[in-house]
Amino acid sequence: MMPETVLRIQGATIGFEKENPLLVDVDLELKPGEIIGVIGRSGIGKSTLLRTIAGLLPPLSGQLDAPAGIGEIGYIPQRLGLVNHKNVGYNVMMGALTRAPLWQTLFSLPGLELRQSARAAIEAVGLSDKVLDSISQLSGGQQQRVAIARSMVQKPTLLLADECLGELDSETAKEIIELIQKLAKEDNVAIIIVDHNPVRVATFCDRVLHVKGIHIEEVDV
């Protein structure tokens, strides 16, 4: 049965030092298939919020209940977090590591099901002809697609995407947004996406949160 809430944060303080927190009184609930956009000026704590939800930083105080199982959280950092020295196929397959049996990961021998799901994801993001291309040979937009394909293979319950639309042109950004929406609607993945463009976020997010100072406010979409 699908859980009603994927993420619940209550009265959390986010940051690095208790004396100088970045965000206070953070309350947030996220349902499966829901897309939340987070906006706010640079350096205000949006990425730190995502890293805290991802389990990379502990909250300074308050309660944070996020999925804790292997592969339940997908995280696309600001610079995408791809293995630059490897090709597209390898990077997408990395999403399957969480589901692969131990013997397959020990000997780098992914099973047929995992290879098929990676191939399907690469096709879905339109990179079938780039499977063997090195990441450093791809454009920014193509790299974003690889990161999304990795998350599609991973099938997380919660996906955290930090500025994954970056400075893309409107056409490429639209394609990436369609992929994100597909992930939410078809696979029921809850998504939090940080973006600096409030107009763009309002077009595809169910809710938008605005980080102002040390507080988060929900804004009307």
Added chain:
Amino acid sequence: MKILQHLQKRPSLIVSSVIAILAILVSNKLGLNIDNLGQAWDNATILWAEMFPPDFSVVTERASWTQTECTWEADWACSAAIHGLSETIQIAFLATLFGMLLSLPLSMMAAHNLSPIWLSTITRNFLAGLRVLPSLVWALIFVIMFGPGPLAGVLAMTLYTVGYLGKLQYEALEGVSRHPLEAARAMGLPRWQIARYFALPEASNAILSQILFMFEYNIRHGSVIGLVGAGGIGWYLNNYLGIFSRYDRALALIIVIYVAVVIIDQISLSIRHRFMDSETHAPRARWREILPFFSTREVQK
């Protein structure tokens, strides 16, 4: 007073003067003086007269007193220079291979970004312990334990390689961008998978380069450990300088070592250039790039 004012304006002059006075005092304490240098010059003149011209028969004549058996028919292949050099290269090859196999997992355990602090601290201290003694001292220890020969050389250089390469490798792993590692950590992957599938490919070009450097370094050091009986060309050099007192042949061996080191340096450098990262391009980490004749990039051209 004027001198003091002048010195205050130029603090570098004070530092230089202090260093110069210190150097004179230390030289005096160690008993270094001009008389010693004069004596050394006389000895050098005698040595040079006996060394020159170098006797290159060490490259052409079969050496009947090789440390390990030489089965080649050609005399030059069993000469002191060629047999000794080939033994040195073989010792260096095995030591680099064994050293790499042992240092790779240790370097992953020593990297702060891949291991818990307690494990990385223990592993770093262990690697530092292996580096405390130079390979020459390790060679002496193993010659005492196993007797003279290449085995002592391989073991000595393997230990030193583990300590040295392990440090270079954990530094390369720590230099990897944190973004792929964070993505993997958020996915909930265990540490060994993060190291194996995310950190290692990102650092592999640097690691490959370091392994080649280590091989080149081991060939140079392989010449030295032979001086204490641990096999290789150094053993022949030691005998020509010691028991045989054939300085002309020793000079010929030194020239052979120099030429071999220069050639190996150049080969190693040109191979390393094939997969070094540049500011605009991060080439894919491919082990076959080490083999210049099997590179797919060359075939595609």
